[in-house]
Amino acid sequence: MSRSLQFFTPSRAPYFTLHKLPTTSYTRFPVINFPSKKHYITITKSLSSDLDAASSQVLDSGNGQTGVSGVLSADNVVAVQSNAQSESGAAAGIEVDAVTEAELKENGFRSTRRTKLICTIGPATCGFEQLEALAVGGMNVARINMCHGTREWHQMVIERVRRLNEEKGFAVAIMMDTEGSEIHMGDLGGAASVKAEDGEIWTFSVRAFGTPRPERTINVNYDGFAEDVKVGDELLVDGGMVRFEVIEKIGPDVKCRCTDPGLLLPRANLTFWRDGSLVRERNAMLPTISSKDWLDIDFGISEGVDFIAISFVKSAEVIKHLKSYIAARSRGSDIAVIAKIESIDSLKNLEEIIQASDGAMVARGDLGAQIPLEQVPSAQQKIVQLCRQLNKPVIVASQLLESMIEYPTPTRAEVADVSEAVRQRADALMLSGESAMGQYPDKALAVLRSVSVRIEKWWREEKRHEAMVLPDVGTSFADSISEEICNSAAKMANNLEVDALFVYTKTGHMASLLSRCRPDCPIFAFTTTTSVRRRLNLQWGLIPFRLGFSDDMESNLNKTFSLLKARGMIKSGDLVIAVSDMLQSIQVMNVP
Numbered sequence: 001m002s003r004s005l006q007f008f009t010p011s012r013a014p015y016f017t018l019h020k021l022p023t024t025s026y027t028r029f030p031v032i033n034f035p036s037k038k039h040y041i042t043i044t045k046s047l048s049s050d051l052d053a054a055s056s057q058v059l060d061s062g063n064g065q066t067g068v069s070g071v072l073s074a075d076n077v078v079a080v081q082s083n084a085q086s087e088s089g090a091a092a093g094i095e096v097d098a099v100t101e102a103e104l105k106e107n108g109f110r111s112t113r114r115t116k117l118i119c120t121i122g123p124a125t126c127g128f129e130q131l132e133a134l135a136v137g138g139m140n141v142a143r144i145n146m147c148h149g150t151r152e153w154h155q156m157v158i159e160r161v162r163r164l165n166e167e168k169g170f171a172v173a174i175m176m177d178t179e180g181s182e183i184h185m186g187d188l189g190g191a192a193s194v195k196a197e198d199g200e201i202w203t204f205s206v207r208a209f210g211t212p213r214p215e216r217t218i219n220v221n222y223d224g225f226a227e228d229v230k231v232g233d234e235l236l237v238d239g240g241m242v243r244f245e246v247i248e249k250i251g252p253d254v255k256c257r258c259t260d261p262g263l264l265l266p267r268a269n270l271t272f273w274r275d276g277s278l279v280r281e282r283n284a285m286l287p288t289i290s291s292k293d294w295l296d297i298d299f300g301i302s303e304g305v306d307f308i309a310i311s312f313v314k315s316a317e318v319i320k321h322l323k324s325y326i327a328a329r330s331r332g333s334d335i336a337v338i339a340k341i342e343s344i345d346s347l348k349n350l351e352e353i354i355q356a357s358d359g360a361m362v363a364r365g366d367l368g369a370q371i372p373l374e375q376v377p378s379a380q381q382k383i384v385q386l387c388r389q390l391n392k393p394v395i396v397a398s399q400l401l402e403s404m405i406e407y408p409t410p411t412r413a414e415v416a417d418v419s420e421a422v423r424q425r426a427d428a429l430m431l432s433g434e435s436a437m438g439q440y441p442d443k444a445l446a447v448l449r450s451v452s453v454r455i456e457k458w459w460r461e462e463k464r465h466e467a468m469v470l471p472d473v474g475t476s477f478a479d480s481i482s483e484e485i486c487n488s489a490a491k492m493a494n495n496l497e498v499d500a501l502f503v504y505t506k507t508g509h510m511a512s513l514l515s516r517c518r519p520d521c522p523i524f525a526f527t528t529t530t531s532v533r534r535r536l537n538l539q540w541g542l543i544p545f546r547l548g549f550s551d552d553m554e555s556n557l558n559k560t561f562s563l564l565k566a567r568g569m570i571k572s573g574d575l576v577i578a579v580s581d582m583l584q585s586i587q588v589m590n591v592p
C-alpha cells in the first residue's frame, strides 16, 4: 500500500516538531533537503506502517491530544504534517489551511492579515488551478455573480471550490450574488463589448432583437422603460461609463444620442437622470428579488452556499422575508444574508436593513450610479461604521483596483482607496472584474494582501488602544454577558500585549463579538463545524480552525496547545487570552 500525504516544510524554521505521546515531551527532528515549500511524498509500505504506528499512538492516547503524525525513516527524518486532508487524524485533529499555517509560522502572530479578501470568479479564474492560486494568494471568499454565466457554470465553480477545500484544507466560503431586477441591457448577442461613439444614435428598446442583432440597438429588460423615460433625460450606462441623451420615443423604442462615448458591456446597468437627479418612476416598484433571483436562491440553498448577497435591497422586509424562506428551506444549515447597499432606498433605510441582515456590502459600482460620485466615500464610511456598531461584517466592493483589469500595477489612487477601506477597518475587500475577467487576477489579489498587511500594521502603531465606543448589541442577559466578556478580553489583550486571543465558539457569535473590537492581536476562532469555520472566514481578524471540543475548557485548552504546538503554530511561553461561549470567563495564560 502506498499513500500520498501533503506536507509542508516551514522555510525559516529548520525543524518539524513530532509530538511524542503519551509523554508530553516534544522531539524536534531536522527537516532535510526539501527544495520548495510544498511537496507530495509517497509513503512506501514500510514507512506507511511506521506512520500508522505513530498516528495510532497519538489517536489512542485518550487525552484529546490527537492529529499529529510523524514518520521516521531508517536513515533520514521525514516529517509528515497531519491535517484535514491526511487520512489519519482528520476526524480528531484540527483543521486549518496550509497558507494560514505558513503565515503564522513564518511571520508570527502579529503580522497575519486581518482584512479578509473576496474574489469574484469569472472566466479568468474558474479553472481548478486558477482557483487554487487564488486560495494560496489569500482568497477567503469566492463570489459568483448570478448576473453572468449559466447555472451549470456556477455549479462547476462551487464544486471546484469545495474540492479545493476538501483536498487542500482551505475554508474558502462561497458567496452567491443575485442579479436583482434593476434596469439593465441585454447580452449583446454574445459580443464581449460594443463601442458607442460620440454623436451616434442608438435605439434602446424592450423589443427582443434576433441574431444578428441590428446595429446600434440595445435590448432593455424593463417593460416600463419607454413609458418612464422622457425626451431630454440622460441615460447612464454603468453609472456613467457611457452616456446618452434621449432624443425621441417611438412606441417601445427610445432613440438616444451618445454624449460620452465608451464600451457597452453585456447586461450593463442602466439609470436615467432628469435635472441632475436619478429618476425613480415605476422602476422603483420593481421587486428586489425577481422570479429569476428566487430560482437562483433555490439553487444556492440546494448547493449549500455560505452567503447570499442580495442586490438593490430597498427595505428590511425583503431581508426578513428571505431569511425566513431560507430557514424553512434549508433545515439546519444557515446561509448568511448580505444586504448590498447600492440604491438610494437602501441608504434611507440603512440601519434597519443592516440590523435585519447578517452583513452588508458597500456596492460602490451601482451606488455611484444612483447617488453623485462625490457622495460615495462618506456613504462608505458611514456604512462601515454602522456595521461595526451593529456587529455585522461589512464588505467594501467595486473598482478597488479597476486599472489592474488591464495593467499589472495599480494606480497610486487605487492603492490609497484600498488603504482607506483597510484603515476604516472594513471586514473584507472585494475584487470584481479584476479577478473575474482581468488579466492579472493573482497580482490584484497580491496588492490587496500587501496593502492590507502594511496599513493594518501602520494603523496598530498609530492608533494603539483606540477607545472602543461600541454600543450594546445584546438582546438577552446572556448575550450581554458574552458581549462584556469579549469587550473586556479585547481590551486586556491590547493592554497586556498578548500574542493571541482564543475563542471557542459553536455558533461563531462570540468570535464575531471579539472581531468587532478589532483587537491588536489575531483571534484564533475554534469551532466545531466546517460551515461555521467557512462563515467566520469573512470576518476581520479571525483565524478560523475546526476543532472538536467539549464543555471542559481545561481539556480544550490543553488539546489546542498541544495540537498547535505540534504544528509549530504556537510555542511555549506565548501569552494567550481565552474565552468561550460555554464557560463565561476570561483566562489569561502562557502556553505551557
Ligand SMILES: Nc1ncnc2c1ncn2[C@@H]1O[C@H](COP(=O)(O)OP(=O)(O)O)[C@@H](O)[C@H]1O
Residues within 6 Å of the ligand: 120, 121, 122, 123, 145, 147, 148, 149, 150, 153, 265, 267, 365, 432, 433, 434, 436, 437
Ligand atoms: N460568471 C461570469 N461569466 C462571464 N463573465 C463574468 C462572470 N462573472 C463576472 N464576469 C465578468 O466580470 C465583470 C465584473 O464582474 P462583476 O463586477 O461581478 O459584474 P458587473 O460588472 O455585472 O457588476 C462582469 O462585467 C463580466 O464581464
Ligand SMILES: C=C(OP(=O)(O)O)C(=O)O
Residues within 6 Å of the ligand: 145, 147, 177, 311, 342, 362, 363, 364, 365, 366, 367, 397, 398, 432
Ligand atoms: C458589487 C456590486 O454589484 P454588482 O457587481 O452585482 O453590480 C456593485 O454594484 O458595486
Ligand SMILES: [K+]
Residues within 6 Å of the ligand: 145, 146, 147, 177, 178, 179, 180, 311
Ligand atoms: K449581482
Ligand SMILES: [Mg+2]
Residues within 6 Å of the ligand: 311, 342, 363, 365, 366, 367
Ligand atoms: Mg451592483
